[in-house]
Amino acid sequence: MSEPLIEVKDLKVQFNVRDGIIHAVDGATFTINRGQTLGIIGESGCGKSVTAKAILRMVPRPGKVTGGEILYHRRIKSNGSEITDIVNITELDPDGEEIRKIRGGEIGMIFQEPMSSLTPVYTAGSHIGEAVGLHRLVPIRKVGAQMVETIQAHRRISKQEAREIAIDMLRRVGIPKPEQRVDAYPHQLSGGQRQRVMIAIALSCEPKMLIADEPTTALDVSIEAQILDIMRELQETVDMAIMFITHNLGVVAEMAEEICVMYMGKIVERASAVEIFYEPQHPYTRALLKSIPHVGKKSRERLASIKGMVPDPFNLPSGCVFHPRCPEYMPGKCDRIVPSWTQVGENHWARCLLYEGV
């Protein structure tokens, strides 16, 4: 069960811009096991999406993976028995054949903006087909095509087969009248439907892992709930790991088994979802949890917020990067010593000097 699928070790991503270097991801370490859901939460700009893109080697320029490794435990069938081959994704050519096989075929990704993630000139079906075709599975260019496209991209399959797969996938993600919708162009679909199509594309090649980068941020709550349900259902049927990126704590509580909290490119706390919510250890995590409004709890108190601003990425604070905003700031310590990754409980890690006994 707890067999690792992706191991990220000390991942560093830097953006070399004119004003200096931004450490978008600074030493992220985590593991995603097969079939497990890992939630990654944090404020905007803390490096969540960059981490996800680094796994697919899609960090936008001028970003660069400058250190660490991403180990992908790939299962290969050889002579009837399954062996696990470990691929270091950071060493692959970002435009090469190898990474393109992994993208979509073995690790799927869905994006925040369902409105613009489908190529406007293709139908849902052709998109799915393309993916399947690309990965020698099968093809889909309407929203069906967009889907056929993904399928085509990953298996060698006839147009007809691809279309059937596209229809089937659309049905699985709960799109009504999939036989007609497969020929719909993106502009003919609603936001929720488009995100379903995206999910269908991502799942059409039965990836081992799905990276969901704020998949429901652009949708309203009722659609959000449906999409989350669909993802969970499908996860159970195909035993797929999910890396769920969000800044919505409610959503992550519902989806994830394990949660990483990121702040300024660093993972500051990692624990099971239950522990994160009931026994948060890092002051940042606590502050985040406090800033959620509670329904039904009327009070004259203002909603708690984290004081201060996110620091300037070119001019990071010394010591612990969170110290200027930390309610438990220890003068003389927090601004001098960089905290290390400390175990604070069973399977519970945090990066805070409170637990280092200094």
Add this chain to the structure above:
Amino acid sequence: MAEQKVPETNKKRQISQSYWSLVWWKFKKNKLAIVGGILIILFYSICGLFAEFFAPYTLDYQSDYLEARPQPVVFKDEEGNFSLRPAVYGLEEKIDQTLRKRFYEVNRTKIYPIYFFVKAEPYKLLGFIPTDIHLFGTDPADPEAHVFLFGTDRLGRDLFSRIIYGGRLSLLIGLLGQILTFTLGMVMGAISGYYGGVTDIIVQRLTEFVGAFPDIPLFMALAAAIPVTWSPILVYFMLTLILVFIRWGGLARQVRGLILSLREREYVLAARSFGASDARLMFRHLLPGTLSHCIVIATLMIPGMILSETALSWLGLGLRPPLTSWGVLLQEVSSVRSIRFAPWLLTTVPFVLLAVLSFNMLGDGLRDAMDPYGGR
């Protein structure tokens, strides 16, 4: 109160209108564009595909009437009475004593009726169907009879036939050249815009370099480089390639601009995350987005292509006899003498104008129809 009913067919159509059906719907309302489109279809079918059928004479048929004026068409039979069958008056050779020049006068006593679907010179329709039927002509049994609707040239060749044949080369150079320009421009533009960086700089400087050359001298140099020994067909294709080489840059720059804006869209990222290769992203996800724009540009560029050929041939840099194009026909009228004594040889000009205008009308119509933001 009258009951308002939506007709059944309309209801069905409302369910889903594809982009192209919307374009067609809007295009239909532009009468000028429709006229332009029909004219272009006529031009290409008459001159391009079925020139042999529409022309009463073959390209190199030489009559005994040199520089004969156009014969007026009348509706009279041989006795001079009204008849529905059109006919032409015969021509009579005269000598102008002061100029010491031979000229023709219309002889109203001779009338040659025009017959439709007559059997005349044999030819191969579309290059492979042997036949000898022409759209119109004079009585094949009467060797005296002749019909020169637009007169003849210095060698006694029927101008009407030659304009039709000439249109074939002129119009095809426009179409063929434009297809090549379109392909080259799209591919170069896509590569330039998609990869950016050094690739972009190289391609863009290349387009600027080619574009900065003065056209005519560059043409002269390139045309002079075509070996004289080459067959006329090869020369024709070389000329097309030269035109393409000079003109692909503009389209490439436009495509580049569009690709630059499109490549930042989320769907490119999404397609990449499904494992699409660069080529796939460029040609299947990005280029289709520029297509409607490019079709319009390409249509509006065809007249330029046709005019370039005409201009170059007129200057003697393009096609040369025995190839016959509109430019070559016009070159034959490039002396004052021709204009003074055989002004009918200028009949080619309205055809060039009409072809160019048709393309412009069609292009304008397409532009309006394909622009999703164009209100009205």
